[in-house]
Amino acid sequence: MMVQQARSLSQDDLRKRGPGFLAYIRKYWFLYMLVLPGFIFMAVFDYGPMYGIQLAFKKYSPKAGVWNSQWIGLGNFERMVGDPNFIRAFRNTIIINLYNLLFGFTFNVFLALMLSELRLKKYKSVMQTCVYLPYFLSWVIFSGLVQVFLESPGTGDSGGLVNQLIVAAGGEPVDFLKRPEMFRSILVITNIIKTSGYSTIVYLAAISGIDPALYESAAIDGANRGNAIVHITFPRILPSVVIMLILQLSGLFLSNFDQVYNLYNNYVLSTGDVLSTYIYRISLGGGGTDFELSTAMNLIMNVMGLIVVGITNRYVSKLDVQGIF
Amino acid sequence: MTQQNHEQRIRVSMLQRFGFNFYDVFIFVLVTLFALLCVYPMWYVLVASVTPYSEFVKGGLMLVPKGGVDFQYYVAIFSTRSFLNSMWISVAKTVLSTVSSVFVTAAMAYGVSKTHVKGMKLINALVVFNLFFSGGLIPQYMLYKDLGLIRTFWVMVLPGVLNITYFIIMRNYYSYSIPKSLEEAALLDGCTEMGTFFRVVTPISRSMLAAISLFIAVINWNDYYSYMMFIGNKTNLQPFAWVLRRMLVDQTMMNQVRKGAMSLGSQPPPPMALRMATIICAMVPIMCVYPFLQKYFTAGITLGAVKE
Numbered sequence: 204m205m206v207q208q209a210r211s212l213s214q215d216d217l218r219k220r221g222p223g224f225l226a227y228i229r230k231y232w233f234l235y236m237l238v239l240p241g242f243i244f245m246a247v248f249d250y251g252p253m254y255g256i257q258l259a260f261k262k263y264s265p266k267a268g269v270w271n272s273q274w275i276g277l278g279n280f281e282r283m284v285g286d287p288n289f290i291r292a293f294r295n296t297i298i299i300n301l302y303n304l305l306f307g308f309t310f311n312v313f314l315a316l317m318l319s320e321l322r323l324k325k326y327k328s329v330m331q332t333c334v335y336l337p338y339f340l341s342w343v344i345f346s347g348l349v350q351v352f353l354e355s356p357g358t359g360d361s362g363g364l365v366n367q368l369i370v371a372a373g374g375e376p377v378d379f380l381k382r383p384e385m386f387r388s389i390l391v392i393t394n395i396i397k398t399s400g401y402s403t404i405v406y407l408a409a410i411s412g413i414d415p416a417l418y419e420s421a422a423i424d425g426a427n428r429g430n431a432i433v434h435i436t437f438p439r440i441l442p443s444v445v446i447m448l449i450l451q452l453s454g455l456f457l458s459n460f461d462q463v464y465n466l467y468n469n470y471v472l473s474t475g476d477v478l479s480t481y482i483y484r485i486s487l488g489g490g491g492t493d494f495e496l497s498t499a500m501n502l503i504m505n506v507m508g509l510i511v512v513g514i515t516n517r518y519v520s521k522l523d524v525q526g527i528f
Numbered sequence: 529m530t531q532q533n534h535e536q537r538i539r540v541s542m543l544q545r546f547g548f549n550f551y552d553v554f555i556f557v558l559v560t561l562f563a564l565l566c567v568y569p570m571w572y573v574l575v576a577s578v579t580p581y582s583e584f585v586k587g588g589l590m591l592v593p594k595g596g597v598d599f600q601y602y603v604a605i606f607s608t609r610s611f612l613n614s615m616w617i618s619v620a621k622t623v624l625s626t627v628s629s630v631f632v633t634a635a636m637a638y639g640v641s642k643t644h645v646k647g648m649k650l651i652n653a654l655v656v657f658n659l660f661f662s663g664g665l666i667p668q669y670m671l672y673k674d675l676g677l678i679r680t681f682w683v684m685v686l687p688g689v690l691n692i693t694y695f696i697i698m699r700n701y702y703s704y705s706i707p708k709s710l711e712e713a714a715l716l717d718g719c720t721e722m723g724t725f726f727r728v729v730t731p732i733s734r735s736m737l738a739a740i741s742l743f744i745a746v747i748n749w750n751d752y753y754s755y756m757m758f759i760g761n762k763t764n765l766q767p768f769a770w771v772l773r774r775m776l777v778d779q780t781m782m783n784q785v786r787k788g789a790m791s792l793g794s795q796p797p798p799p800m801a802l803r804m805a806t807i808i809c810a811m812v813p814i815m816c817v818y819p820f821l822q823k824y825f826t827a828g829i830t831l832g833a834v835k836e
Contacts, residue, residue: 227646233721234639238651241636244690248671249658255667269670314562320555332822333563336570339814339821341750343769347776347807348569351576351800364572364589396565428551453660461753465773486666487757494666501664512660 259499279499289500292481295387295474296458302391304451311399312444315406316432331407334400345397346465349389353379381470390462390475405447409440449515456508478504570811577601577804584801601797601805604789610763610771611809617681618768622748625685629748630741633691637698638725652699659692665757672758681765683758684751691747694740701736702729742821749813768810775806 228235254269259279261272283289314334321327337345355378356362356370366376379385417435426434458477467475478500486497575590583595605611639645640652663671668687669678677683706729714724730737752769759765774781782803786796 231642231645231721233725234642234645234648237635237725238639238648240632241639241655241690241695242651244632244686245655245658247675248687248690249662249692250654252663252667252671255663255670258666258670314559317555317559320552321559322552326556330559330563333567335822336818337566339746339818340811341752341769343750343752343773343776344807344810347772347803348573350776351573351804351807352569354800361586367588399562400566465777482665483757487669498664498666501666505661505664509660 256498256502258495259502261495263494279495280503282496283499283503286496288476288481291473292476292478296477297455299387299390299458299477300451300455302387303394304448306391307395307399308448308451310395311402311447312406312440314399315403315410315440316436318403319407319410319436320428320432331400334403336400337397338401340397342397342459342461342465345393346462349393349466350380353389355379355381380466381468383471383474386467386471386475389466393466394459394462402447405443406440409443410436413439445518449518453508453512453515455511456504573804573807577801577808579801581797581801584798600789601801602809604785604797604802605805605809608785608788610766611768613764614766614768614771617765618749621681621684621751621767622745625688625748626741626745628685628689629691629694629744630737632689633695634698634737634740636690637695638702638729640695641699641702643703655690655692655695659696669758677758679759679762679765684754684765684767687754688748688751691744694744698736698740701733705736706732738820742817746814746817746821772806772810776803 258269258272260274260276261269262275262278263269263272267273318327318330318334321330340348350363352363352365354363355366356376361367361370362376365379370376379389413436418431421431421435456478458479460477460479460483463475463477463480464483467480482497482500485491485493572590575593576584578597578599578601579590579593580595580598581600588594636651636655640648640655643649643652662668672678672683672687677686710728710732711724714728715721719727750769752767752773755765755767755770771781775785782799785802786799790796
C-alpha cells in the first residue's frame with residue numbers, strides 16, 4: 204500500500220542490534236515516545252470502534268449490549284439486499300460519483316490549464332484567490348447560499364435571485380431544490396463551484412515545475428499555444444491527473460454526506476438519497492434505530508471500497524509520482 | 529492557401545502588438561466568469577444582508593447596497609442567546625482540537641517517517657488502513673457510549689485528535705522535504721534524536737506546521753457532525769456551525785430569532801434576510817484567516833506530493 208522507499212540499515216544500526224530488544228528501544232526511545240500518543244489515539248478511536256462491527260451479524264438488543272446480543276448470521280445482509288431504499292441509495296451514490304468524475308474532474312483539469320494560460324500574473328493570482336475561496340466555506344454555509352439563490356417565491360418575498368431573473372424574463376418560477384430530476388445536476392454543479400479551484404492547486408504546481416525553455420523551443424519550431432498545451436503542458440501534468448483520477452475512483456462508494464445532507468429534502472430522495480444519508484436516517488437520525496442494518500451497510504461499503512483501492516493502488520505504485528499513501 | 533496563411537499570420541502579429549489575441553480574450557473571459565460564479569454569491573449575500581427591508585423585498589442583483597446600510601438583522605441575531613454561547617463553544621472546541629491534533633499528528637508523523645526504525649512501517653500501515661476501513665457510525669456511537677463520551681463536550685474533540693489525512697501529508701513532508709543531510713549532520717555533531725527534532729527539524733518545518741494548523745482549525749470550526757451524531761440535543765453545547773445549520777433549515781429556530789427581533793421593536797424580519805446575515809456571520813472567521821491560509825496552502829496541499 205505504501206510507496207515508500209525502504210532505507211537500508213546503516214552500519215550503526217546493525218551494530219546496535221546485537222544487545223537485543225531493550226537496547227534497541229533505548230536507542231530510539233525518543234522516536235517511540237513521539238509515536239506513542241498518536242498510537243493510543245489510533246488504537247482507541249480508530250480501531251476501538253471495530254468491535255461494534257459484530258452488530259452486522261447480530262440482532263441488537265439495547266439491554267444485552269453489543270457483546271451479548273444474539274448472533275443471527277447473515278440475516279441483516281439479506282434484509283439489506285431486499286431493501287429497495289438501500290438499492291436506490293446505492294445506485295444514486297454511484298451515479299452521482301460518476302457524474303462528478305465525468306464533469307467535475309474534467310473541469311478541474313480544464314480550469315487548471317486555463318488558469319495557467321492567463322498571461323497577466325497579477326490577474327492570475329486575483330483569479331486564483333477567487334476560485335479557491337468557496338472551498339473553505341462549510342457545506343452548511345454553501346448550501347445556505349444555494350438555497351438563497353434557488354429559493355422559489357413564497358408569500359411575502361420574491362424568491363431567490365435565479366427565480367427573480369426567470370420571472371423578469373417572463374418565465375415560470377421553478378422550485379429547483381424540490382425537483383428530483385434536477386437534484387443530481389445541482390449536486391454536481393455546486394460541487395464544481397465549491398471545490399474546483401482548490402483542486403487545481405496540484406495541477407498548477409505541476410505546471411509551474413515545467414522548464415520554460417521547452418515552450419521557447421517549441422515556439423521557435425512553429426508551435427502555437429494550443430500545440431504547446433497538447434504536447435508540453437498536458438503530458439507533464441498527466442501523472443498528477445492519473446493520481447487524482449485514481450484517488451477519486453477509490454471513493455466510488457463513498458458519498459459526500461455533508462453536501463447531500465445539507466441540500467436534500469423529502470422531495471428528492473428518489474434521485475438524491477445516498478448511502479451515507481440513508482445509513483444516518485435509519486440509525487441515528489430521523490427516528491430510526493436500525494443499528495444492525497446500518498452497520499451491515501457500512502461494512503459492505505468498506506469492503507467494496509477496499510477492493511477498489513487495492514486494485515487502483517497497484518496502478519498508482521507503477522507511476523513515477525510519490526503516492527499519497 | 530499559402531496566401532491565406534500569410535494573412536492570418538499578419539493578423540495575429542498585429543494583435544500581438546496590442547498585447548493580446550483572441551485566444552487570450554477567450555481564456556480571460558472564461559476564467560473571469562467562473563471566478564465571478566465563485567465570489568458573486570457571497571457578495572450578493574453580504575449586500576442583501578445590510579439592505580433595509582423596503583429595498584430588500586424588491587429583489588435585484590444587489591451589486592451595491594441601496595437605500596443605506598442597515599444592521600438590523602445582525603442585531604436580531606446577536607440578541608439571540610444561543611448564538612453567543614455557540615460561538616464560545618466553537619472557539620473552545622477549535623482551539624483545543626487544533627492544538628492537540630497538530631501536536632499529536634506531527635509527532636507521530638515524524639516518528640513514523642523514520643522507516644528504518646523497527647515497527648514504524650507497521651504503524652504507518654495501521655494508520656493508513658483506517659482511511660479506507662473504519663467501524664462506521666454505529667460502532668463509533670457504541671464505543672463513545674461505553675467510554676462515557678456521548679453527550680459531553682469531549683466527543684467533539686477527542687475522536688479527531690489524530691487526523692489521518694494530515695498525518696499522511698506530514699509524514700511525506702518529513703520523509704521527502706527535509707534534507708537528510710541536515711539531520712545526519714546534527715546527529716553526527718552529537719545532537720540527540722530529541723535535540724534534532726526540537727532544534728533542527730521543528731524550526732525548519734514551521735511554515736508546514738502553520739499551514740496544517742490553519743487547515744485543521746478550519747475543519748474544526750466548520751464541524752457540526754460530531755455534535756449532531758453524538759450529542760444531538762444539548763443546547764448549551766451547540767457549536768456555531770450547528771446553530772447556523774438550524775438557522776438555515778429549522779423553522780422553530782428561525783421563529784425564535786424573529787420573535788426576539790420583534791421584542792426589540794422592529795417588525796419581524798424576513799427569514800431569507802436573517803439567513804443571509806447568518807451566513808455572513810459564519811463566513812467572517814474564515815475570511816479572517818483566509819489571507820494566511822492562502823499564503824500557506826499551496827505549500828500545504830502539494831507537500832511531498834511530487835517526488836524529487
